[in-house]
Amino acid sequence: MSSLSFESDSNSSSSRNDSLSMTKQLLDEPLEEDSLICTKMTHNVVQTLAIHVPLIVSSIFSLCKVVAAELIVRMLEKIEIIDVNQTIEEFESTTKDAERVQRETLKKILEENGSAEYLQNLGLNGSTDPESFKACVPLVTHKDLEPYIQRIADGDTSPILTGKAITTISLSSGTTQGKPKFIPFNDELMETTMQIYRTSFAFRNREFPVGNGKALQFIYSSKQFKTKGGLNAGTATTNVYRNSQFKKGMKGMQSQCCSPDEVIFGPDFHQSLYCHLLCGLIFREEIQLVFSTFAHSLVHAFRTFELVWEELCADIREGELSSRITVPSIRTAMSKILKPDPELADLIHKKCSGLSNWYGLIPELFPNAKYIYGIMTGSMEPYLKKLRHYAGDVPLMSADYGSSEGWIGANVNPTLPPELATFAVLPNIGYFEFIPLRENVEGQVLGIEPKPVGLTEVKVGEEYEIVVTNVAGLYRYCLGDVVKIMGFHNSTPEMKFICRRNLMLTINIDKNTEKDLQLSVEEAAKVLAEEKLEVVDFTSHVDLSTDPGHYVIFWEISGEVHLHEEALQECCNCLDRSFLDAGYIGSRKVNAIGPLELRVLHKGTFQKILDHYLGLGAAVSQFKTPRCVCLANNTVLQILCNNVAKNYFSTAFR
Numbered sequence: 001m002s003s004l005s006f007e008s009d010s011n012s013s014s015s016r017n018d019s020l021s022m023t024k025q026l027l028d029e030p031l032e033e034d035s036l037i038c039t040k041m042t043h044n045v046v047q048t049l050a051i052h053v054p055l056i057v058s059s060i061f062s063l064c065k066v067v068a069a070e071l072i073v074r075m076l077e078k079i080e081i082i083d084v085n086q087t088i089e090e091f092e093s094t095t096k097d098a099e100r101v102q103r104e105t106l107k108k109i110l111e112e113n114g115s116a117e118y119l120q121n122l123g124l125n126g127s128t129d130p131e132s133f134k135a136c137v138p139l140v141t142h143k144d145l146e147p148y149i150q151r152i153a154d155g156d157t158s159p160i161l162t163g164k165a166i167t168t169i170s171l172s173s174g175t176t177q178g179k180p181k182f183i184p185f186n187d188e189l190m191e192t193t194m195q196i197y198r199t200s201f202a203f204r205n206r207e208f209p210v211g212n213g214k215a216l217q218f219i220y221s222s223k224q225f226k227t228k229g230g231l232n233a234g235t236a237t238t239n240v241y242r243n244s245q246f247k248k249g250m251k252g253m254q255s256q257c258c259s260p261d262e263v264i265f266g267p268d269f270h271q272s273l274y275c276h277l278l279c280g281l282i283f284r285e286e287i288q289l290v291f292s293t294f295a296h297s298l299v300h301a302f303r304t305f306e307l308v309w310e311e312l313c314a315d316i317r318e319g320e321l322s323s324r325i326t327v328p329s330i331r332t333a334m335s336k337i338l339k340p341d342p343e344l345a346d347l348i349h350k351k352c353s354g355l356s357n358w359y360g361l362i363p364e365l366f367p368n369a370k371y372i373y374g375i376m377t378g379s380m381e382p383y384l385k386k387l388r389h390y391a392g393d394v395p396l397m398s399a400d401y402g403s404s405e406g407w408i409g410a411n412v413n414p415t416l417p418p419e420l421a422t423f424a425v426l427p428n429i430g431y432f433e434f435i436p437l438r439e440n441v442e443g444q445v446l447g448i449e450p451k452p453v454g455l456t457e458v459k460v461g462e463e464y465e466i467v468v469t470n471v472a473g474l475y476r477y478c479l480g481d482v483v484k485i486m487g488f489h490n491s492t493p494e495m496k497f498i499c500r501r502n503l504m505l506t507i508n509i510d511k512n513t514e515k516d517l518q519l520s521v522e523e524a525a526k527v528l529a530e531e532k533l534e535v536v537d538f539t540s541h542v543d544l545s546t547d548p549g550h551y552v553i554f555w556e557i558s559g560e561v562h563l564h565e566e567a568l569q570e571c572c573n574c575l576d577r578s579f580l581d582a583g584y585i586g587s588r589k590v591n592a593i594g595p596l597e598l599r600v601l602h603k604g605t606f607q608k609i610l611d612h613y614l615g616l617g618a619a620v621s622q623f624k625t626p627r628c629v630c631l632a633n634n635t636v637l638q639i640l641c642n643n644v645a646k647n648y649f650s651t652a653f654r
Contacts, residue, residue, distance in 0.1 A: 082252045087202035091412070091426075095490040098427040099456045106130055106431040109471055113163045118148055118475070130431075130454070139435075139452070139467060139476050142181050148473075149182045155229020161473030162186065169233040171617065172404040180616065183404050185239050188471035192429035193240060193407055194249045196400050199426065200410040201253045204397065207414050208370040210288040214258040215250075216280040216366065218292035218301045220272055220620040221265045235617070236404040237293060241265075255291075258283045262333035269620050271325050275334055277305055278312055278321075280366065281348055282337055287366040291373045293399070295380040295387055295418075297620055298372065302361060302390045309352050317345035360392030375399045376418035378497045379624050382518060384418055386534070401497060403479060406430060406470045412489060422486045422494040427455060430471065434464035437482060437501075458485045458493050465501050482513075505542055505628060507549040508592045510584035514627045520578035521553070524571040531567045533559040537606040541629045541637065543597070550594030551579075554640050556601045561645045569648050572598035576650035588653045596650040605643040609636055 094101055107128040113119060114126060122136045138144075148160050149169075157165045161184060171180040221241045224234035232239075240246050241264060250256055257264065259272075259279040266272040280287060292298045305312075315322050319340030325331055351364045362369060372391050376384060376398040387396060398421035401409040408430070409423030416422070425432060433452035452467050466479040483495040499514040506512070512520075517540055525535045536556040543552050553575055561568065576588070576596035587593040606625060612635060613623055629637050 082198055082201060082205075084202045084205050087198055088206070091199050091202070091410075091424075092490065094426065094428050095424065095492040098425075098490070098492040099454070101427040102431060102455050103130060105428050106133060106469065109431060109469060112471075113159075113161070113473070115159045115163045116473070117158065117160050118473070133469075134433075134452075134476075137476050139478055141478050141480075142183075145474070145477070146182075149184060152184065153182055153227040153229055153231060153233070155227075155231070161475075166473065167231055168239055169227055169231050170236040170239050170404055171233060172236070180235075181404070182233070183236070184472040184474070185236070186472050187245075189406055190240065190243050190245050192426075192471065193402075194245050195429055196402065196407040196410050196426065197249055197253070200400050200412065200414070201255070203410070203412045204371075204373075204414045205253075208395070208397075210255070210370055213286045213288035213368065214283050215255045216276070216283075216287045216290045216369075217255075217257040217259070217264075218273065218276050218290075218297050219257065219264055220269055222614075222617055223267065225617070255289065258287065260333040260337070262327075262329045266327055266330050268327055269614055271327055271330055273301060273304055273620075274308060274312075274322070274324065275330060277301065277308070278315060278334070279337065281312060281316060281344070282341075284344075284348075284366050285368060287369055289371055289373055290362060290366065290369055290394075291399075293374060294624060295374050295376045295383040296623065296625065298374055299383045299386050299390070300620075302358075303386075305361070306358055310349070313345045313349045313352075316340075316348070317342050357389075359389055361390045363392045363394050369394055371395045371397045371414075373397045373399055375401075377401070377421055378499065379514060379518075379627055381419065382521065382535070382538070401495075403481070405468060405474055405477065405479060406472065408432070408466065408468070409495060413494075420496075422496050424489040424494045425455060425492050427492050431469035433467035433469075433476065434458050434483075435467060435478070437463045437465060455493065456491055460485050460487055463498060505540060505551055507542055507544070507551075508583065508587045510579075510581055510587055510593060512551075512579050512581050512584060516579060516581060517553075517627060520575050521555075523578040524574040527567060527571045527574055528557065528564075531559070531564050533557050533564065533567075536603075537625055539625060539627055539629055539640070541640070546594055548592055548594045550597055551576075552597045552599060554599050554601055554605075554644075556603065556605050561600050565646075568598065568600060568646070569651075572596065572648040572650050573652040576652040595653070597647055598650075599640070599644045599647045601640065602643045602645050605639065608639050608643070612636065612639060 110119070110124065110128040110133065114124070119137070122138075124132065124136050127133065127136070145161070152160055152166050153169055159165070164186070166184045166186055168185040170183040170185040172183060219237070219241060221238045222235050224232050224238060224242065227233050234242070259276050263272050263275040263279065266275070280290075290298070292301065311322055311324075315338065317340065319338055321331055321334050321338055325334065348365070352361075355361060355364060362372065372387065372394055374380075376387075376396060384396065395415075396418050397414050398411055398418040400407060400411055401423035406429075407426075409425045411421055412424045413422060432455045434455070434457075435452045436450045453464075458464060461484070463482055463484045466481050466483060468477045468479050469475050470477075480501050482498040482501050484498050485493050486496050487494045504511055504513055505517065521535060521538050528535060534557065536558055538556070539554050541552040541554070543550055553572075555571075575598060579585070579596075584593065588595075609625070610620070610623055614620065626633065626636060629640065631637065
């Protein structure tokens with residue numbers, strides 16, 4: 001900050017000069033101590049007011065001008081509103097020659113991490129080209145890297161996987177394998193996250209412009225903890241939400257959460273959810289979009305609203321927070337927002353009372369919401385029907401494609417419905433390879449594994465498993481996700497998520513994926529819909545304790561089981577018939593696989609599963625219902641088996 005200059009009268013007394021000197025000295029102090037300046041300024045004013053009123057007034061006005069200018073500059077530095085057109089132009093430029101960008105990205109990753117023990121031991125010897133990289137570095141899974149990551153978590157600061165020491169560890173959700181995995185996280189990975197966010201926002205905002213309003217974000221941050229070696233560790237979403245880049249980025253996207261930090265980072269999910277809903281209602285006119293990481297969290301939030309809406313109205317009417325909120329920091333933060341507003345309470349009560357089975361709840365509560373946003377593909381697709389019920393005519397928009405290990409692609413076609421959503425790979429955020437999954441008879445006979453192909457070598461209509469090399473120490477890491485190439489955006493592929501490769505129901509020669517399970521449940525749910533019931537949630541298990549083994553499908557439904565016995569038996573038969581895999585049908589016909597079993601659960605069972613994962617330190621915003629529960633995931637399996645209200649066996653293949 002430049003100092004302020006004053007013209008002094010040659011006849012001024014020495015005391016005035018002294019005062020001027022003090023004032024100049026004061027104003028030369030850095031603005032980081034704004035509050036201290038004001039305190040000292042007030043002290044000087046009191047001392048010199050009687051003699052130097054004109055000078056002091058002039059000084060104050062000059063100071064205010066400089067303070068205001070400096071603060072404006074700082075605000076502009078901190079809040080850079082994203083230029084939508086420029087961001088789209090950068091994406092178009094990057095994707096025009098994706099192969100070149102991929103080579104440059106790999107070169108950069110290997111140069112920055114060339115000193116890493118892992119790469120040194122593989123004999124790269126400074127090579128950074130894709131050919132040498134693939135020749136020296138093997139394909140790996142998390143199990144292969146686990147010893148290296150554990151050393152990092154235990155405090156080894158030597159360059160193990162990266163050139164710069166890793167200071168933060170992410171935890172995967174743990175819903176796939178039953179326990180969370182440790183994954184390296186660093187500032188470079190955070191920057192790729194924000195790049196994905198900026199890119200998809202630009203395309204989204206071009207179609208559905210948002211003003212300078214607020215976002216109702218159902219986001220939750222679990223606690224970070226220290227590893228044995230003193231590193232910060234938390235779920236991937238927690239590490240993102242706690243990063244300063246995230247907050248700055250959300251401001252730049254004009255998508256600031258309407259809830260205070262104390263709610264987002266609160267220790268109790270149920271209390272945070274209640275307050276998210278309350279904040280949304282208080283700022284209802286300003287809400288321009290509704291967001292959560294996963295569609296599951298959005299449905300869960302509005303199902304909760306159905307139960308607590310009258311209590312929320314009472315809070316708003318009285319300006320008094322419900323006694324269910326016991327966390328002091330949350331109560332303090334909410335007290336600054338919540339004021340008595342009987343008119344608003346009456347309006348919300350009237351709107352809720354006028355809804356038919358809660359259809360169109362979201363636009364009634366938030367009339368200026370442009371869209372509803374979150375990951376809605378893969379295992380989230382079963383929640384779309386209920387979410388559309390709440391959304392009414394507000395469009396649903398699928399968020400981007402990534403994992404705890406990092407991001408891969410952005411949704412640059414936001415007008416497509418979630419079921420058709422595709423994701424364009426950003427070629428400059430990592431190095432990507434794809435393992436073909438097409439049946440290869442010759443390869444199977446010779447025992448040859450298909451070789452991965454590069455980003456620009458994939459073929460439209462084919463399915464692949466993704467292999468990732470990223471900026472946080474994962475090299476040729478098999479992600480386990482199966483994607484289908486739907487087309488290209490310039491020279492980068494646009495892909496659709498299909499399923500997790502290792503999530504399969506298989507007993508004999510049958511192979512049914514998560515997608516097959518989902519389609520089977522959707523078909524059987526049509527039978528349930530005739531009874532005006534719906535599937536709240538579902539999962540599966542292969543029961544090999546019987547001879548022959550059989551599939552078990554767990555359902556939680558919206559109605560009473562004993563009132564719909566006949567329909568549920570038909571649902572069970574429909575589930576069995578709807579698995580169309582030839583190996584399954586053939587095995588069922590010869591009784592090599594036993595009759596499918598449908599186990600209908602008591603209400604609240606999936607909430608118990610969620611609570612179990614929360615108890616392990618998972619974040620709600622990262623939670624995905626496991627679609628296939630194996631024996632290794634014993635606790636979840638026990639929760640399911642201990643909460644069966646009624647079971648049915650298929651008679652479809654008799």
